[in-house]
Amino acid sequence: MVNANEIEILLVEDNPYDMELTLRALKGSLINNIHVARDGEEALEYLLPEGADKENEPKNLPRVILLDLKLPKVDGLEVLRRIRESEKTKLIPVVVLTSSLEEKDVVESYRLGVNSYIVKPVEFDQFIKSVSELGLYWLLLNKPPF
Amino acid sequence: MNVLKKISGKSLALEGALKIVLIYVMISFMWVFFSDYLVALLIKDSRIATNISILKGWAFIAITSMLLYVLIRRFAVTKRKIEKELFVSEKRWEYALNSAKDGVWDWELNSNKIYFSPQWKEMIGYSDEEFENSFDALIRNLHENDKERVTSEIKKHLNGETEQYLCEYRMQTKSGNYKWILARGKITEYSPEGIPLRMIGTHTDISTRRALEDSIRQSEEKYRLISENTDDVIWVYDIAIGKYTFVSPSVFKLKGFTSEEVMRHGLKESLTEESYNEINKTLPGRMQRFMRGDESEKSKLYEVSQTCKDGSIINTEVVTTLIKGDDGFVKEILGVTRDVSIRKQAEKKLIESEEKYRSIYENSSVAIIIANPNGVIVSANQEAVKLFCMTEEELRNAGYHGIMDDSDLHLEELLSNINLNGNAHGEITFIKKDGSKFWGDISSNMFTDIHGDLFNTLIVRDLTEQKKAVDLLRKSEELYRNIFEYSPVAAVFWDREAHIIFWNKAAEKVFGWVKEEVIGKKFTQFFIPEEDRESVESNVHYLINNIPRETTLNKNNRKDGSNILCEWNNTIIHDENGNAITVISLAKDVTEEKRLESEIRKSQKELHELNEKLEQRVIERTNQLEIANKELEAFSYSVSHDLRAPLRAIDGFSQMAVDDYKDVLDDNGKRILGIIQTSVKKMGHLIDDLLSLSRLGRKAVSISEVNLKPLFESIYIEQIAQYDNLKIDFVISDLPKANVDYNLIKHVIYNLISNAIKFSSKAESPRIEICGYEEGDETVFLVKDNGSGFNMKYVDKLFGVFQRLHSEEEFQGTGVGLAIAQRIIHKHNGRIWAESVQGEGAKFYFALPRVKSD
Structure with missing residues (x-):
């Protein structure tokens, strides 16, 4: 079991194969504290549990x-x-x-305040490379606001 | 008079009685006071005193009785004496008043009681009893207009402003008439304080006097008005004193002297010396004869000259009448003087005027002939002489028949008119001296000269010129008539009564009736359809003045009963007074035209409906297309997302198999996984290209002016970098500017350059040339290589999706690139095409709408 307090990445992914590939890529970069949500609802449940008062919020x-x-x-x-x-x-x-190259998705995502938009490459090598670089960048290079 | 007596008697008696009583009281008082005192003083004995007192009483009665007797007697004697005197005076008054027939009134101001004597009352027709003795009764009977004056006169006198009250007024008599009354009066008694107590006066009947005065006044007024309002001067001359006794004021108008001035002067000063002498000579004889009884000498007319104030002399006619006095001698002359200078002047003017008219007559530019009623010419003016080429003498001899053409049919009628009433007007043929004839206008008027003789003036005008004009007019009319007659347009002329007066050949053709059938008949009988006939017929008079000027389209009838449609144009002809007399109606049969028109309209309508249907269909199709497009969009979206995921899985897990089981897999297994991975990659490219192609379809084009040369260069450099050791001779000339969407055109250039590199890469010495030029409305760009080229047989397939002309082994590619390029160029309203000779290279052109140079 993964300790919730140690979670570093929340991966929201419904496709189990993509999920596996992603996890393999991240783990290849020694990133292990990952929580996976299988759909949007689950992700929101995890981040913003409904009905929970502030004391019970996940601290990490x-x-x-x-x-x-x-x-x-x-x-x-x-x-x-x-x-x-x-x-x-x-x-x-x-x-x-995401797999989507649609411009309207890109624009809408940035409009909603996304920090980065990555199209999943079809080729495995490139996919592994992209995801692991992504993980390293956000966890090691980037200075978060908290 | 009774009252007067009563009043004076009463006051006298009162005075006397008072005196008597006073004396009686005084004596009595003294008696009472002194008698007892005396008795007490003289007589001491009381018994005796009592007796004496009784006696004293008796004595008192005796003494006072005597005293009263003496006093009363004396009073009575005095009174009678006064009364007698008064009576005499009153009688005298009464007599005076009676003889004057005056009425008397006596007014006690304090009690406002008034006494009117019987005569006073009788004057206005009342008996003594009938008329009330009151001031109000007097006022009541006054004439309405006099009331105020009377009261004010009375007030004035009462206030002491007048010595005597004097007033003339009208009173109504019992019979209702009015009588003029002269009232006199005076205050006769005052109170000690000076307040008037009594006023007495008389009434005198002055009606007769007033009537006389009025009639005199009216008569005077009448004569004054007559004499003042006539221009004639009326005067009276007194023979005895040799002066005018009356001269009416109109003399001022005549001579400038006032009546008074003339009356001061004598006869001599009034007349010129000549006239005075003449009068002086004849008048005494006339008077003598008149006095002897020759009544014919009573009135006589003289023409005399008189001198005016301003020194001028006027001619007058004077009618004099001799008036005898009581003694039978001529006492006065009554005269009426009239100014005849004006009449004389008028006569002079008449002569002048006649000269004037003669001059007009002589110099007139129209021929004037004067003839007597018998047709004998008595005079002719210069113009007439000129017109007939005869002397006046010759004209006189010629007479009517010498100058008028007997053969003229109108002559007889005209002459009879002239002779009958003098006034005539007509046009006849005249004859000149040389026998030539001319057409002329003659008007005749009858007049009476100053001697009372009748004459005719004949004014003759030569109408030859006018006739020429009429002929010309007739010719022009004929011309137009001909024009209308043979015009291809149906012409119908109709008059005020809707009668057809002209009907041309075209009308016969259009409507079917021939001229002979319609002339003189109402047009409403013919080409007007049955249902309109009545309304047209009743509106003809309105129509002739208000017929539409613009072209109207009417339904009309033909003789054979068929209906036709005609276009009508109307023109109204007016006479010189502006009354519409004729309407020219032109009709064109447009039945066929209209039928065609309506058919065209019908087919146009059908076409229109078809168009609308088509348009509707286009809209529907567009909608369907839009829906399809949306579906395609959704499809491509899912392609981009959903198709890539399994690919990724295939590739990923193949790789994982290779990585994780490399020890287990033999070479063939590894080869198979390798093929899987290559295929996946290729499919990934295909999907990406397809996606970008479909995205292009939806993207809006934003045009700007771009120089494409740097773009070509940078894309070439980027592309060539992917090949190792490839040397290409790349030539690019200066390019014209192009109106393009920069981001889209990039794809085109990318495709063309990468193709050129790709297909020329295997040539011996690869060469790529890029140039551009303007041709017509287009800017054309050319990318030329010396590569493998293609077979022109397949040029149609070149730009199709997934169409490839080379094998995958030969040249890599998805077959989508040129399809994308074509789609982009089409979006720019341009075109793209290619030429090639297989093995020798290819030329790819694209043309864009030219940049408009401002």
Whole structure:
């Protein structure tokens, strides 16, 4: 089990193969404290548990959120919007990691305040490379606001 | 008079009685006071005193009785004496008043009681009993207009402003008439304080006097008005004193002297010396004869000259009438003087005027002939002489028949008119001296000269010129008639009564009736359809003045009963007074035209409907297309997302198999996984290209002016870098500017350059040339290489999606690049095409709409 307090990355991904590939890429870079949400609802439940009072809030929020856009139930853009609306989560860096090259998705994501937009490469090598660089960048190079 | 007596008697009696009583009281008082005292002083014995007292009483009665007797008797004697005197005076008064028939009134101001004598009352027709003795009754009977004056006169006298009250007024008599009354009066008694107590006066009937005065006044007024308002001077001359006794004021107008001035003067000063002498000579004889009884000498008219104040002399006619006095001698002359200078002047003017008219007559530019009623010419003016080429003498001899053409049919009628009433007007043929004839206008007027003789003036005007003009007019009319007659347009002329007066050949053709059938008949009988006939017929008079000027389209009838449509144009002809007399109606049969028009309209309508349907269909299709587009969008979205995920999985897990199981896999297994991964990569490229192609379709083009040369260069450098050791001869000339969407055109250039490099890379000495030029409305760019080229047979497939002309082994590619390029160029409203000779290279052109140079 992964300790919630040690969570560094929240990965929101519905495709199990993509998830596995992503996790493999991240673990290859020795990043292990990852929480996976399988859809938008789960991600929001994790970040902003409904009905919970402030005492019970997770003290250690993820340092970065990797967010797919096409998600069941609540889609990625909606999740992003809710994250940025909430006082608690608005400062967490969010990286969209998606297959979509659609311009309107890119524009909408940036409009909602995404920190980075990455298109998943089809080639495995490039995919591994992109994700591991991404993980290293946000966890090691980037200076977070908290 | 009774009252007077009563009043004076009463006061006298009162005075006497008072005196008597006073004396009686005094004596009595003294008796009472002194008698007892005396008795007490003289007689001491009381018994005796008592007796004496009784006696004293008796004595008192005796003494006072005697005293009273003496006093009363004396009073009575005095009174009778006064009364007697008064009676005499009153009688005298009464007599005076009675004889004057005056009435008397006596007014006690304090009690406002008034006494009117019977005569006073009788004067206005009342008996003594009938008329109330009150001031109000007097006022009541006064004439309405006099009331105020009477009261004010009375007030004045009461206030002491007048010595005597004097007033003339009208009173109504019992019979209702009014009588003029002269009232006199005076205050006769005052109170010790000076307040008037009594006023007495008389009434005198002055009606007769007033009537006389009025009639005199009216008569005077009448004569004054007559004499003042006539221009004639009326005067009276007294023979005895040799002066005018009356001269009416109109003399001022005549001579400038006032009546008074003339009356001061004598006869001599009034007349000129000549006239005075003449009068002086004849008048005494006339008077003598008149006095002897020759009544014919009573009135006589003289023409005399008189001198005016300003020294001028006027001619007058004077009618004099001799008036005898009581003694039978001529006492006065009554005269009426009239100024005849004006009449004389008028006569002079008449002569002048006649000269004037003669001059007009002589110099007139129209021929004037004067003839007597028998047709004998008595005079002709210069113009007439000129017109007929005869002397006046010759004209006189010629007479009517010498100058008028007997063969003229109008002559007889005209002459009879002239002779009958003098006034005639007409146009006849005249004859000149040389026998030539001319057409002329003659007007005749009858007049009476100063001697009372009748004459005709004939004014003759030569109408030859006018006739020429009429002929010309007739010719022009004929011309127009011909024009209308043979015009291809149906012409119908109709008059005020809607009668057809002209009907041309075209009208016969259009409507079917021939001229002979319609002339003189109402047009409403013919080409007007049955249903309109009545309303047109009743509106003809309105129509002739208000017929539409613009072209109107009417339904009309033909003779054969068929209906036609005609376009009508109307023109109204007016006479010289502006009354519409004729309407020219031109009709054009447009039945066929209209039928065609309506058919065209119908087919146009159908076309229009078809168009609308088509448009509707286009809209529907567009909607469908839009829906399809949306679907495509959704499709491409899912392609980009959903298709890539499995690919990624295939590639990823193949790699993982290679990585994790390299010890287990043999070479063939590794080769198979390798093929899987290559295929995945290729599919990834295909998807990416397809996505970008579909995105292009949706992207809006934003045009700006761009120099493409640097773009070509930078893309070439970027592309060539992907090849190792490839040397290409790259030539680019200066390019014209192009209107392009920079981001889109980049794809085109990228595709063309990468193709050029790709296909020329295997040539011996690869060369790429880029140039541009302007041609017509287009700017054309050319990318030329010396590579493998292609077979022109397949040029149609070159720009299709997934169309490839080379094998994958030969040249890599997805077959989408040129399709993208074409789509972008089409979006710029340009075109793209290619030429090639296989093995020798290819030329790719694209042309864009030219940049407008301002």
